[in-house]
Amino acid sequence: MKKYYRCYVCGDIHFGVKAPEVCPTCLVKNAYVEISSDEAERTSRPTQTTMTRTEFRAAIERFAEKNEFQVNADAAKVETLFDGIFANEQNHGLKYCPCRLRTKDFNEDLKLVCPCNFIIHETYKGKEDGECWCGLFIRRKK
Amino acid sequence: MLVRAFHKEEKVSKLIMFHARECPHCRAMMPHVDRLEKEEKVKFERLEVWHDEKNADLMRSYRPVIAPKCGGQLRTPTFFCPETSDVLCGEVPYDQLKDWALKQG
Numbered sequence: 645m646k647k648y649y650r651c652y653v654c655g656d657i658h659f660g661v662k663a664p665e666v667c668p669t670c671l672v673k674n675a676y677v678e679i680s681s682d683e684a685e686r687t688s689r690p691t692q693t694t695m696t697r698t699e700f701r702a703a704i705e706r707f708a709e710k711n712e713f714q715v716n717a718d719a720a721k722v723e724t725l726f727d728g729i730f731a732n733e734q735n736h737g738l739k740y741c742p743c744r745l746r747t748k749d750f751n752e753d754l755k756l757v758c759p760c761n762f763i764i765h766e767t768y769k770g771k772e773d774g775e776c777w778c779g780l781f782i783r784r785k786k
Numbered sequence: 787m788l789v790r791a792f793h794k795e796e797k798v799s800k801l802i803m804f805h806a807r808e809c810p811h812c813r814a815m816m817p818h819v820d821r822l823e824k825e826e827k828v829k830f831e832r833l834e835v836w837h838d839e840k841n842a843d844l845m846r847s848y849r850p851v852i853a854p855k856c857g858g859q860l861r862t863p864t865f866f867c868p869e870t871s872d873v874l875c876g877e878v879p880y881d882q883l884k885d886w887a888l889k890q891g
Contacts, residue, residue, distance in 0.1 A: 721810045728808025732836065742808040745835050745845055745860035756859075766857055777861055779810060 648684035649676040652707050653759065654695060657684055670695075671738055671757055694733070697726050704759060704780070713768075713781045725780050729758050743778035800869065801828065801887060804845045806836045806862040811877035815863050818880045828887045835862065 649663040650656065654670035663676030679687075695703065701715075708714050716722055728742020739758045740746055746753040755761065762768050762776035768783065775782040803819060805812035822828050833841040845852070845860055852864055856875035865874040865883065867890040874886040 724808050724810050724813070728806065728836065731808060735837070742806055742836060743811060743862050745804075745806075745842055745862065747846065747849070747860070777857070777859075 648679050648681055650679045650684070650687060651675045652677055653703050655687055655703075657687065659684070666754065671754055672759065673754060673757075673761060697730065700726070700729075700739075707759060708781060712784055713763075713774075714784045716775070716779055716782050718779075721779060725778055741778055800867070801830045801890060802866045802868065803830045803832045804835050804841070804860075804862055804864040804866065805832060807834055808836070809862045812863040814877050815883070818883050821880065822884055822887060826884065826888065830865070830887075835860075 646659055646661055649658045649660070651658075651667040651670060651672065653672045653675045654667060656667050656669040657679075658664055658676060663678070666673050667675045704715055725742060729739045732738065732740040732742060736746065738753075740753065740756045741758050741760060744756050746756055758778075759781065760776065762781060765777060767777050768774035768781075771783070773783060803815075805815070819830050819832070823830065833844065835842040835845050845864070848866060848868075849860060851871045852866060852873050852875075853859055855873040856864060861875055863876065865886060866872075870890050872886070872890060874883065878886075
């Protein structure tokens with residue numbers, strides 16, 4: 645049965661039997677969540693493809709709220725990271741992590757698009773005070 | 787009699803700091819690097835990698851050496867000694883950076 649899916653990062657809508665692994669708009673991996681047809685209709689009106697900082701902030705907050713991590717409360721740090729993420733999008737095409745360097749292998753570099761799959765990284769996995777490499781996301785205190 | 791004094795030249799290894807302009811860890815490490823250069827006979831070549839493609843390519847050229855010590859990736863900040871191929875990755879306390887830098891000879 646076909647269902648609606650929406651990318652939690654950029655809002656891209658997909659209608660199909662399963663969610664795409666990689667969002668064709670923002671290229672974030674495993675970013676689709678199932679949504680109702682009402683929500684699909686509401687959110688599928690034409691919009692700009694690029695996100696503002698405010699929209700990106702809201703998107704990662706939504707992404708984090710259902711997970712065991714949160715956006716870092718250090719506002720200055722987050723602003724610096726946003727500067728880098730958006731500079732990378734402007735200069736290199738995608739929202740690459742500003743604390744790692746792309747390899748120039750496109751598929752490999754998809755792993756660096758923010759938010760990345762940091763829960764498998766050694767800086768996060770199994771650590772009480774785990775965080776993604778750049779520190780944008782940190783494990784929520786219990 | 788002509789006396790020629792020979793002064794043994796102190797050998798200082800070239801050290802590189804690969805950093806990124808908008809990387810908070812790199813910013814946090816800069817004062818440590820400044821202090822270390824002031825207090826010890828150590829000099830870092832600071833190479834920004836997200837806004838300078840030449841520096842980025844240089845870092846990429848060291849990937850086989852750097853990546854295994856940095857979680858399999860090229861991360862910033864990375865401190866690197868081309869002579870010894872030794873790598874220190876990430877935001878670390880001042881003493882750790884100092885120990886690493888002095889170890890390079």
